[in-house]
Amino acid sequence: MTKSRTVEVNVTQSTLVGQTAQVTADNAASQAGSADSAALIAQSMANAAKADADSNYNYANSEIAVQSTATAKAQSTADNAFSQAQAVGSQASAGIQNNSTATAKAQSTADNAFSQATTAIDNGKVTSQAVTDLKDGSKLTIADLENGLATKVANSEYASYKVQTASQIAQKVDNGAFSAYKTQTADLIAQKVANSDFSAYQATTAKSIESKVESSDFNTYKTQTANLIDDKVSSSEYASDKTQTASEIADRVSNSAFSTYQTQTASQIAQKVDNGDFSAYQSTTADLIASKVATKDFSAYQATTAKAISSKVESSDFNTYKTQTAGMIASKVSTVDFNNLKISNRNLALGTATPFTMTGNGSTNNAVDMYSTSGTIAKGTTLTVTFDITSTKSEGTYYIQFTGGTWQDVMGSRQSLVSGTQHHSYTFTTTDNFSDGLQLRLDNATAKVTVSNFIISESSKEVSWTPAPEDQATQSQITQLSHDINLKVAKGDLIDEINLQAGNTLISSSGQLTLAADTIYFDTNKPVIIPSANITGTLNGKTITGSTINGTTFNAGDISTDANNTNKVYPFHISDGGNATATAFDTMDVMQSAMVPGGLRLKYRATSSSDTKYGAYDVTLEADQLVLNSGYTTGKDTTFSQSVSGTQLTGQVVLSPLDGLRLYGDTQTIHFNGMSTDTTPKGIAFTPYGNINATGTQGTWYLGHDNSLQTANFGIDSAGSNLINFYRPLFVDEIGALTSSNGHALLIHGDDNGESGSTGQMLFRKDSRSAQVVSASIYNRTYSSGSNVKVTSYGTLGRVTSASKYKLDITKETSLEPANKLLSIDRSSWVDKSSAELLADSKTNGTELSEPEINVNRHYGLIAEDLIKAGLDEFVIKGDKGQAEGIEYDRLWITLIPKIRQLSNENIQNKMTISKLESEIKELKQGR
Numbered sequence: 001m002t003k004s005r006t007v008e009v010n011v012t013q014s015t016l017v018g019q020t021a022q023v024t025a026d027n028a029a030s031q032a033g034s035a036d037s038a039a040l041i042a043q044s045m046a047n048a049a050k051a052d053a054d055s056n057y058n059y060a061n062s063e064i065a066v067q068s069t070a071t072a073k074a075q076s077t078a079d080n081a082f083s084q085a086q087a088v089g090s091q092a093s094a095g096i097q098n099n100s101t102a103t104a105k106a107q108s109t110a111d112n113a114f115s116q117a118t119t120a121i122d123n124g125k126v127t128s129q130a131v132t133d134l135k136d137g138s139k140l141t142i143a144d145l146e147n148g149l150a151t152k153v154a155n156s157e158y159a160s161y162k163v164q165t166a167s168q169i170a171q172k173v174d175n176g177a178f179s180a181y182k183t184q185t186a187d188l189i190a191q192k193v194a195n196s197d198f199s200a201y202q203a204t205t206a207k208s209i210e211s212k213v214e215s216s217d218f219n220t221y222k223t224q225t226a227n228l229i230d231d232k233v234s235s236s237e238y239a240s241d242k243t244q245t246a247s248e249i250a251d252r253v254s255n256s257a258f259s260t261y262q263t264q265t266a267s268q269i270a271q272k273v274d275n276g277d278f279s280a281y282q283s284t285t286a287d288l289i290a291s292k293v294a295t296k297d298f299s300a301y302q303a304t305t306a307k308a309i310s311s312k313v314e315s316s317d318f319n320t321y322k323t324q325t326a327g328m329i330a331s332k333v334s335t336v337d338f339n340n341l342k343i344s345n346r347n348l349a350l351g352t353a354t355p356f357t358m359t360g361n362g363s364t365n366n367a368v369d370m371y372s373t374s375g376t377i378a379k380g381t382t383l384t385v386t387f388d389i390t391s392t393k394s395e396g397t398y399y400i401q402f403t404g405g406t407w408q409d410v411m412g413s414r415q416s417l418v419s420g421t422q423h424h425s426y427t428f429t430t431t432d433n434f435s436d437g438l439q440l441r442l443d444n445a446t447a448k449v450t451v452s453n454f455i456i457s458e459s460s461k462e463v464s465w466t467p468a469p470e471d472q473a474t475q476s477q478i479t480q481l482s483h484d485i486n487l488k489v490a491k492g493d494l495i496d497e498i499n500l501q502a503g504n505t506l507i508s509s510s511g512q513l514t515l516a517a518d519t520i521y522f523d524t525n526k527p528v529i530i531p532s533a534n535i536t537g538t539l540n541g542k543t544i545t546g547s548t549i550n551g552t553t554f555n556a557g558d559i560s561t562d563a564n565n566t567n568k569v570y571p572f573h574i575s576d577g578g579n580a581t582a583t584a585f586d587t588m589d590v591m592q593s594a595m596v597p598g599g600l601r602l603k604y605r606a607t608s609s610s611d612t613k614y615g616a617y618d619v620t621l622e623a624d625q626l627v628l629n630s631g632y633t634t635g636k637d638t639t640f641s642q643s644v645s646g647t648q649l650t651g652q653v654v655l656s657p658l659d660g661l662r663l664y665g666d667t668q669t670i671h672f673n674g675m676s677t678d679t680t681p682k683g684i685a686f687t688p689y690g691n692i693n694a695t696g697t698q699g700t701w702y703l704g705h706d707n708s709l710q711t712a713n714f715g716i717d718s719a720g721s722n723l724i725n726f727y728r729p730l731f732v733d734e735i736g737a738l739t740s741s742n743g744h745a746l747l748i749h750g751d752d753n754g755e756s757g758s759t760g761q762m763l764f765r766k767d768s769r770s771a772q773v774v775s776a777s778i779y780n781r782t783y784s785s786g787s788n789v790k791v792t793s794y795g796t797l798g799r800v801t802s803a804s805k806y807k808l809d810i811t812k813e814t815s816l817e818p819a820n821k822l823l824s825i826d827r828s829s830w831v832d833k834s835s836a837e838l839l840a841d842s843k844t845n846g847t848e849l850s851e852p853e854i855n856v857n858r859h860y861g862l863i864a865e866d867l868i869k870a871g872l873d874e875f876v877i878k879g880d881k882g883q884a885e886g887i888e889y890d891r892l893w894i895t896l897i898p899k900i901r902q903l904s905n906e907n908i909q910n911k912m913t914i915s916k917l918e919s920e921i922k923e924l925k926q927g928r
Contacts, residue, residue, distance in 0.1 A: 224512055345463035347455045348373050348383075349438065353467050355452035360396060360445030367441040369403060370451060374468055376435035377402075385410045386425040386462050387454040391417040396445025403439050405432035410456070417445055425462040552576035560585050564607055564638040590638050598623060605637045618644040625656035630665070663688050671695065684716070692716060767838075767850045788890065793880045800890075819899035821870040822892065828866070829858045862887055 349371040356370045377383070385400070399414040401407050411426050440451060453465040485500040499506040507513065522528045557571035562585035574580045581594040588608055594601040602619035609615070613632040620627040630651040631644040642648070651665030663670070665688060673695060674682035681696030692701055692714075699717035704710035704727075715722025749761040763774040787799035804810060835854045842849050864876045864884040872895070877886035 345455070345457050345459060345466055347457060347466055347468040348377060349454060349456050350374055350468050350470055352454045353471060355450050356440065357448065357450040358440060359448045360442040362444065362446045364443045365441065366443065367439045370400070370438050370440050371454065372437035373435060374470055376433055377430055379430050379433050381430045381458060382427070382460055383430065383456055384425065384427045384459045384462055385456040386465065388421055388423050388452045390421040390450045391419055391447045393417065393447035394419045395447055397443045398445065398449065399441055401439050401441055402434040403436035405434055408432060414443070417447055417449065427460055564590055567639050592640055603640050605633065605640065607636055607638065616644045624658060625654060628653040793878070793885065814898050816898050816902060818872060818895035821872055822895050825862060825866050825870050827860060828863050829860045831856050831858055
């Protein structure tokens with residue numbers, strides 16, 4: 001029996017031990033499962049992190065590769081650009097050095113040439129006609145010589161030389177002997193010129209000179225000579241010859257032999273002039289000259305003469321007369337006049353005896369006039385052009401073209417420049433009428449190019465060069481034929497002639513043609529043709545007909561005698577700036593319209609007002625906008641000197657293709673006044689703020705294709721009886737109005753097909769408590785499971801999640817402390833404050849509650865502040881400023897899990913202890 005009891009007890013102990021082992025194993029398994037779960041989560045996070053790192057690494061490698069390639073390309077491009085820049089810089093530096101050297105040589109050459117020319121003139125060794133005329137007493141060349149000398153002395157070398165020379169002279173004359181001699185000489189001269197005989201002679205001489213230079217003969221001769229000189233020095237041949245001469249002189253004076261000779265000569269001259277006799281003579285001469293030209297009479301005469309000459313050759317009159325003369329000569333000396341020559345090798349180009357030279361500037365379309373033509377070359381004329389062309393470089397292209405018209409190329413196509421001299425001949429037919437001469441055009445060339453032996457003739461084959469007949473006339477002659485009488489006088493380049501033929505009479509003057517009589521009649525059945533005229537007096541007549549009328553000012557109508565026309569303006573005025581202005585005066589207002597370059601200006605000014613503000617309007621029409629301004633002027637503004645702008649602007653409308661239509665002002669509205677069939681006024685108006693107001697009896701305003709296909713209809717009647725309807729769903733089908741009848745609520749719901757409550761709805765409103773968002777649709781939608789919805793302190797809605805994929809840094813919390821803190825808190829009960837206040841207001845005011853479920857029943861739970869005191873802040877819902885608002889009841893209970901586990905383990909341990917004690921008690925009982 002004992003043995004059996006022992007076995008029974010052992011079995012009981014094994015059972016207890018097995019139960020304990022089972023509980024321990026379960027706990028271990030649970031902890032292992034938690035560890036496995038944590039390991040899997042960690043592994044998942046590590047894998048995700050590794051995948052992200054691999055992706056970022058691969059991306060970085062690809063970006064680095066791209067950046068490396070881009071950097072290499074950029075470096076290569078930069079290196080190439082730098083190399084090119086260095087090459088261009090070297091070329092530019094070389095070009096600058098060459099230009100600097102050429103400029104210095106040309107300047108030195110010009111100064112030397114001027115010095116030699118001056119010496120030659122002084123010594124009487126110049127035999128040209130121009131110098132001979134000067135020495136014979138020509139008065140015109142005074143101004144011309146002044147202009148030429150001004151050009152020569154305006155350079156820096158001359159200025160430097162002048163300073164040096166002045167300094168040397170100052171050293172010579174800056175001594176006491178010179179000063180004493182100067183004083184004595186001045187006294188002697190003063191005694192001579194201070195008497196009445198000298199003054200009388202001086203006045204007589206001045207008057208005689210003035211009468212000479214004031215005469216018409218002098219002015220006529222001056223004009224003719226000026227024209228001739230201008231024609232000579234403004235031609236390309238003169239410029240070419242000047243350039244060639246400067247170059248040849250530069251070549252002569254830039255060698256060492258010249259420099260040596262220059263030094264020796266300078267030394268010899270210095271020896272000659274550096275002695276006492278020369279200095280004394282120099283001082284005496286200087287004093288005599290100074291005494292003559294330093295008097296105020298001479299200065300006054302000089303100023304008077306300069307002013308008289310300047311007034312005579314005033315630029316606009318001079319240029320106008322020059323243009324008229326050129327036009328008359330061109331119209332007189334036409335190809336028709338020379339048809340009787342019948343010479344196949346007649347050169348139609350003038351001045352070809354002088355080769356034409358130009359230097360390319362490296363650009364395209366570098367064209368310069370070469371030669372003028374003897375007249376108009378008609379369209380369809382067969383011509384042959386022959387010339388030699390010399391280039392200093394084999395670079396760029398060239399061709400010769402007519403000036404104006406179709407700019408016809410006489411060579412057929414452009415040719416390449418070849419270093420050296422080439423001979424060319426081309427036959428062609430003109431495609432237009434040409435009368436403006438010929439040009440040489442260079443493209444991409446920097447060489448010095450010379451055209452010589454140039455001839456263009458009415459021939460179908462090449463002919464040898466001969467000058468134009470106009471270039472050969474050097475005598476006077478009278479030729480009489482059976483059908484022609486020709487009187488010609490030629491002197492140098494001046495040619496005047498009278499040619500009489502049946503049906504054709506030519507009177508041609510290379511200078512001025514004067515018709516002098518009390519009355520000059522043009523007796524003709526056809527209009528008199530004057531290509532250009534300068535009428536200094538008044539032109540009277542009934543009608544002026546012409547394709548072009550040139551002038552600076554045009555006035556039409558009679559000046560209004562209205563008292564408001566204080567500026568005495570014409571009804572219509574055209575200014576030299578291109579403005580055409582029309583002005584009208586009335587008893588109540590003044591109006592003006594002006595057409596200006598690029599726009600139109602309209603102005604209105606009232607001439608009567610009850611105060612200092614006078615009504616005014618300005619309209620400006622330009623290419624990019626139309627501006628209408630309304631406002632006022634301070635005082636009467638009949639001269640339109642005030643602008644309707646700033647504080648004087650009361651309204652403005654701007655229409656522009658750049659920013660559309662803009663309105664400004666209290667009354668600036670856009671009106672739509674309905675249709676002609678409306679029996680009562682209807683329409684809408686857009687205010688300056690863009691608001692829409694009803695006009696007349698208009699009650700609605702809609703958007704849509706037409707009245708039957710509206711998208712939206714807005715009630716704008718003052719009675720408020722017309723609703724606002726949206727007929728096409730944008731985000732919702734209907735938006736209810738905010739009116740007092742529904743508590744100023746905004747109701748939004750979908751398409752319910754006329755069945756109330758059949759679609760989702762949401763109501764936005766407020767009551768005496770606060771704002772409300774109400775949705776019966778949300779309340780009526782039920783589920784047996786799903787996520788909780790959380791409202792943040794900002795009013796944001798969101799669902800609460802629990803899956804680990806939404807969480808980071810997951811930690812198992814096994815502490816018993818939170819549970820002990822929670823168990824230290826007592827539960828509370830309360831009445832809802834807002835519900836009590838609403839219910840009290842309802843009872844006091846007799847109003848109906850917006851929510852029928854509002855009551856004053858007691859509610860049970862915890863107080864948030866109690867949790868904070870207990871140290872459970874993490875379970876308190878706080879507002880945007882950290883204030884306590886609520887409790888996370890759905891999470892607060894989890895603090896009890898460690899406590900419950902502890903109690904569960906203790907309960908199992910207690911059960912095991914009790915079972916063991918019961919077995920021992922039983923054994924003890926059996927052992928007695």
